Amino acid sequence: xxxxxxxxxxxxxxxxxxxxxxxxxxxxxxxxxxxxxxxxxxxxxxxxxxxxxxxxxxxxxxxxxxxxxxxxxxxxxxxxxxxxxxxxxxxxxxxxxxxxxxxxxxxxxxxxxxxxxxxxxxxxxxxxxxxxxxxxxxxxxxxxxxxxxxxxxxxxxxxxxxxxxxxxxxxxxxxxxxxxxxxxxxxxxxxxxxxxxxxxxxxxxxxxxxxxxxxxxxxxxxxxxxxxxxxxxxxxxxxxxxxxxxxxxxxxxxxxxxxxxxxxxxxxxxxxxxxxxxxxxxxxxx
Amino acid sequence: xxxxxxxxxxxxxxxxxxxxxxxxxxxxxxxxxxxxxxxxxxxxxxxxxxxxxxxxxxxxxxxxxxxxxxxxxxxxxxxxxxxxxxxxxxxxxxxxxxxxxxxxxxxxxxxxxxxxxxxxxxxxxxxxxxxxxxxxxxxxxxxxxxxxxxxxxxxxxxxxxxxxxxxxxxxxxxxxxxxxxxxxxxxxxxxxxxxxxxxxxxxxxxxxxxxxxxxxxxxxxxxxxxxxxxxxxxxxxxxxxxxxxxxxxxxxxxxxxxxxxxxxxxxxxx
Numbered sequence: 162x163x164x165x166x167x168x169x170x171x172x173x174x175x176x177x178x179x180x181x182x183x184x185x186x187x188x189x190x191x192x193x194x195x196x197x198x199x200x201x202x203x204x205x206x207x208x209x210x211x212x213x214x215x216x217x218x219x220x221x222x223x224x225x226x227x228x229x230x231x232x233x234x235x236x237x238x239x240x241x242x243x244x245x246x247x248x249x250x251x252x253x254x255x256x257x258x259x260x261x262x263x264x265x266x267x268x269x270x271x272x273x274x275x276x277x278x279x280x281x282x283x284x285x286x287x288x289x290x291x292x293x294x295x296x297x298x299x300x301x302x303x304x305x306x307x308x309x310x311x312x313x314x315x316x317x318x319x320x321x322x323x324x325x326x327x328x329x330x331x332x333x334x335x336x337x338x339x340x341x342x343x344x345x346x347x348x349x350x351x352x353x354x355x356x357x358x359x360x361x362x363x364x365x366x367x368x369x370x371x372x373x374x375x376x377x378x379x380x381x382x383x384x385x386x387x388x389x390x391x392x393x394x395x396x397x398x399x400x401x402x403x404x405x406x407x408x409x410x411x412x413x414x415x416x417x418x419x420x421x422x423x424x425x426x427x428x429x430x431x432x433x434x435x436x437x438x439x440x441x442x443x444x445x446x447x
Numbered sequence: 448x449x450x451x452x453x454x455x456x457x458x459x460x461x462x463x464x465x466x467x468x469x470x471x472x473x474x475x476x477x478x479x480x481x482x483x484x485x486x487x488x489x490x491x492x493x494x495x496x497x498x499x500x501x502x503x504x505x506x507x508x509x510x511x512x513x514x515x516x517x518x519x520x521x522x523x524x525x526x527x528x529x530x531x532x533x534x535x536x537x538x539x540x541x542x543x544x545x546x547x548x549x550x551x552x553x554x555x556x557x558x559x560x561x562x563x564x565x566x567x568x569x570x571x572x573x574x575x576x577x578x579x580x581x582x583x584x585x586x587x588x589x590x591x592x593x594x595x596x597x598x599x600x601x602x603x604x605x606x607x608x609x610x611x612x613x614x615x616x617x618x619x620x621x622x623x624x625x626x627x628x629x630x631x632x633x634x635x636x637x638x639x640x641x642x643x644x645x646x647x648x649x650x651x652x653x654x655x656x657x658x659x660x661x662x663x664x665x666x667x668x669x670x671x672x673x674x675x676x677x678x679x680x681x682x683x684x685x686x687x688x689x690x691x692x693x694x695x696x697x698x699x700x701x702x703x704x705x706x707x708x709x710x711x712x713x714x715x716x717x
Contacts, residue, residue: 217626242632250630257620258627260652270649274632305656319631 164191164214164327164359168223169234171209175221183209185383187223191376196353196360198370198391200406201380207363208253210380211329214361215248216241228326246275249325253332256312264290264307264315265300271323282322289318293348310341317345321352327359328352334366342366346373371395371409371430379404396427411435454515454574462691463505463576468585470692475573477699482565486709491561497702498568505576515571516564523560530556583608584686602676609665617658624653 166189173181183206191197199207212218214227216238224233228247232238252258261267268289269282277285287297293314299307304315313333320328330349334342350373353360364370370377370391377394379387386404387394395401398416401408408416411432418439419425425438463471481494502512530552537551574582587604594600625635628649635646 212626215630217629242634245630245632250627252623252627252630255627257653257657258624258631258649260649260656271631274634323631 163193164225164227165189166213166223166225169213169220169225170222171206171213171218172221183383184213184220187383187385189378189385189388191359191361191378193359194353194357195375196350196362196373197376197378198374199361199363199378199380200365200367200370201386202405205380206383207380208331209383211250211331211361211363214327214329215245215250217250242275246323247325248327248329249320249323251317251320251328251330251333253335254313255316255320255333256309258316258319259304259312262303263301264304267304267315268319268322271319275323285322285324286318289321292321292351293318294344310337313337313345317348325358327361329361329363331363332365333362334364334369342369349373367406367409371411392428392430395430398427454571456578457507457511457575459506459576461504461506461576463501463572465691466576466695467686467688467692468577468581469588469686470688470695471573471577472582472585472589474695474699475569477696477703478569479566481699481703481706482562484703484706484710486706490706490709491565493705494565494702495561497698498565498572502568502572505572507572507575511575512568512571516567519563519567523563526559527556530559579611580608581684583611584682584684588686599676601680605676613658613661616661617654620657621650621654624650 166187169184169187169189170182171184173179173183187210199211201207209218213220213225213232216232219232219236219238220234222234224231226232227244230238230240230244230247232244238244259267261270265283265286268286269277269279272282272285273279286300290297290299295311295314295318299311299315304312307315317330317333328349333349334345337345346369349360349362352358362369362374374391377387377389377391378385381404387400395408395412398408398412401412411430415425415427415429415435418435419427423439423442425435425442429435429438478494478498481490484490499509502509531548534549534552534555535547537549537554539547540550540553541548577585583604586607587600590598590600590603628646629635631649633646633649634642635650638646
């Protein structure tokens with residue numbers, strides 16, 4: 162049971178003068194139970210890639226397997242609803258999908274679509290509102306009265322309420338202040354560590370990739386450029402440079418120190434470790 | 448979405464593309480009037496030839512005009528059926544069971560079909576050869592004389608150009624929200640009536656919310672840049688009538704007069 166892409170390609174507006182190949186021959190295995198980051202430049206195909214996971218987009222070629230369900234090119238997938246329940250997809254700026262009169266109703270919308278009863282849905286709503294860092298006093302308010310950040314939490318709660326095994330987030334922190342973004346990333350990390358969900362995050366923020374993710378997938382021009390462990394990814398600065406990625410602050414500091422003549426292992430990714438290594442180096446010269 | 452031919456601008460270079468939008472709109476209006484003058488088949492043949500020649504001059508493929516007309520096919524067949532049921536004059540053509548089909552039903556339907564087809568072709572040529580922005584400039588200029596009686600020409604033109612500008616944005620937004628709600632288990636196609644209503648509501652409400660928000664932001668952005676609709680404004684693009692524009696208008700007037708003459712003599716009906 163995992164997520165596997167086999168020779169998947171996706172072309173928008175196939176067969177028309179506007180046809181555009183967004184994905185080309187994707188082979189990919191996304192590990193279960195981990196937090197995986199999907200990175201790449203704007204227009205590289207990240208969003209197209211993740212929209213295949215719950216069959217919002219179907220492959221033009223190839224096939225993919227998501228949690229035991231097969232999606233084959235040019236075939237209407239069976240069990241579409243079961244698949245959508247299993248893979249919760251949070252869009253960019255999800256606050257724009259709220260529509261109900263009360264927050265409770267909006268969060269319950271997903272579960273009820275997937276067949277939950279009124280009582281079951283209400284129970285789930287009470288649970289997830291706390292998970293996203295708001296409390297039950299919000300439930301009877303209108304979602305349109307909230308601030309942008311709170312709206313986004315409600316929208317994410319609406320997806321969490323479906324209790325999906327896989328949580329896919331398309332740039333979930335875009336437009337949030339640093340503290341809001343940090344809280345958001347910690348929420349996703351908790352979804353993984355505590356509730357054992359497979360989490361996939363599309364992001365541009367390398368700090369987030371370093372601190373919250375286990376795996377990295379780099380998409381470039383509709384192809385998978387690289388897939389590896391986060392620690393390994395940030396070890397080779399040459400690769401980052403080649404991919405035109407601005408490394409996180411801690412890596413830049415480490416590289417600067419090495420360039421200035423410090424003998425520091427390039428596997429260090431943590432501020433404390435780096436401080437200790439520098440202290441050790443300084444002491445050895447005294 | 449990308450296959451719609453009706454109302455779509457085609458960026459080509461032709462003599463028709465380069466004409467003044469005011470002349471094109473004027474010619475369109477004249478031709479519309481001409482179509483409604485009962486000048487018989489002779490008249491329609493003349494207008495038809497003129498329209499096809501204009502399309503060819505504009506480098507438009509006739510298949511493009513055909514595609515623009517396709518959405519109307521449903522309405523046309525509907526018209527045919529109604530006419531067959533209602534019209535009971537002329538000779539009996541065929542008898543199906545106890546129902547008679549009269550010749551006038553067919554001829555009247557044919558007239559309507561020809562008129563509609565010609566009108567769609569003319570408007571399609573106009574929109575295919577004129578940039579939306581030029582079109583609104585033309586409309587603004589043509590509305591100017593009506594300012595005397597209080598028609599806010601500039602405001603109308605600005606509204607039209609903003610509306611045109613945001614059509615693709617709204618289409619994109621609709622597709623995005625549909626996908627987002629589909630991820631939450633909404634099925635737009637299947638389901639009971641109540642479920643369908645709910646599904647459409649989950650699309651309409653966010654769409655309205657974001658459209659209003661966008662409108663508000665745009666209004667602020669325009670005001671911040673000192674936009675006041677009632678003030679006189681200069682234009683970056685100046686419209687100028689050339690010889691070919693005058694020729695187009697004269698030809699249209701000629702066709703219109705021709706139609707009137709044809710309708711008054713018996714020549715038109717054969």
